[in-house]
Amino acid sequence: MSSSRFTARRRCLAAAGVAAALALTSAACGSSGDSSSMPGMDHGATSSASSSPSAPQAMGDMPGMDHTDTGNGLSDTKDGYRLTSKDATLPSGKQAAYRFMVTGPDGKPVTDFALDQTKRMHFYAIRSDLTGFQHIHPTLAADGTWSAGLASLTPGSWRMFASFTPAAGAGRGKDFVLSRTLNVPGNDTRTPLPAPAASTQVDGYTVTVKGEPMAGMDHPLTVSIARGGKPATDLQPYLDTYAHLTAFHEGDATFAHLHPTTKVTGDQGGPELNFHAELPMSGNWRLFLQFRTGGTLHTAALTLHVG
Template identity: 55%
Template sequence: MTRTTTPRRRVLLAAAAGAALSLALTACGSGSGTHDMGGMDHAASSPTGHDMAGMSHGPNGTDGTTAAADGLAAERGGYRLDGALSGAEYRFTVTGPDGGVLTSYRPEQTMEMHFYAIRSDLSGFRHLHPSMAPDGTWTAPLEGLEPGDWRLYASFVPGAGSGAGTGLVLSRTASVPGAADPVPLPPAATGTTADGYAVTVAGTPRAGAAGELTVTVSKDGQPVTDLQPYLGTYAHLTAFHAGDLAFAHLHPEEEAAEGAGGGPALAFHAELPQAGNWRLFLQFRTGGTLHTAALTLDVAA
């Protein structure tokens, strides 16, 4: 669960990021994909979610204790992701260190599983909270994804095994058949729009250094102060590195207060270990509707 960041919390976050998971990815059948950059093609179930403690993700690494996690592996710490596309659904399991299918998970930001799909050119994005069958099989609906190569991520905290309580991000690739038209990455910018809302991002993070990004939401030139809780806070922010699709979850520094609206400014702890372009996806809720805004952030070395 997220909480207000104190200086001590910042230190802990930075230390956790340095010891987090490093992942390399393996190929997996077909997926369903779509690239949509306006309000972004996305899906999400409830206004709850996960705060992947220590989940700032770096370059392709190893299982060393100082390597940062980047979500680019199907296996980590004895846990393995396996899945297959069945129609417009991606069905997958996580195998634990004992060789059995994992059925015990700990909620993070109130959800036991966060599932992401990102098109290889960063033009399509999905964030889902799939359902799990009693046998440990998860089903993620992926209708309407456009042709192309996709990477599928499972972000979770095991409730059993040697890694119980430790956040993991595992992923595999998938290809949606058909003619795939690549979409150029939009240039770096400090602002974007989604569903009539203007979103600006302030802050100049440097690769490998802890910093802060401040997101401000407005509409029709007026500050938005009625953001509703989503995943335990007022906004959810993920980032993917151009080229290798390394994954990062940027941690909100304020949890949602019951009965109070959020905004217009939201602070996020940012620790992006690689230089270059990162595509940011901000999700926030107003009036019961979930909005997704996307922009490109240039991170200096």
């Protein structure tokens, strides 16, 4: 990713630090096409874009919208761009599609999106206590409607994030993260967030995070991956890097995408991966690291404390 993209994202995250709040919880991920051992997590691998802008009226205001434009990913509007959806609830215990649309400052559906780590849209579903996490690459219809195929959702409150970069219009080249809330009916059982830890295990791999970031400051993070006590060097390219790292803040689910600085140099990488991190506020953050080996997608989750 270019330095200008890093700068744009840094500014976005720095703005997030001025407006934030409260306290949250843990992890899980599966896949449509990719597999993961963490129940409830889904990382779809489909991304398509149709560009004929013959769009109907955008999906209207429904329960679940968040109009406060704070720049921390917790609003459905920013700089005239808006995330809309008619889906305020989805059923629990089964796969379901979440449909949404992005409209521009002119009120029309946006259909022209730039590639970001090989995809035109990164979509995240995160449960309010952070025990559910899904990262999907939805499909785009000609009318501007995106469809994200979600794996089974557990009852409770969820927040749906859309991360994108318009390829035209007033927001051309600018990174946006917009979100809306959604309710899954049923018995909402909350799980405490696991305590901060330097390492975790997933599918036989040990993932260790090194670094002590401070709120609102640029700081490198190093992730090392081992298997059976030996460095893992069989990481396959994934989203134009060897691992994808996302973080959510305990309490309000503020979003942060930690950008990889390790370049892809071949069909296999590891064991160490470097990331640029600027987490906008102090407290606990739940990190989700996704990496692929042998064609299988693994998702590791751990809690990182930021001073």
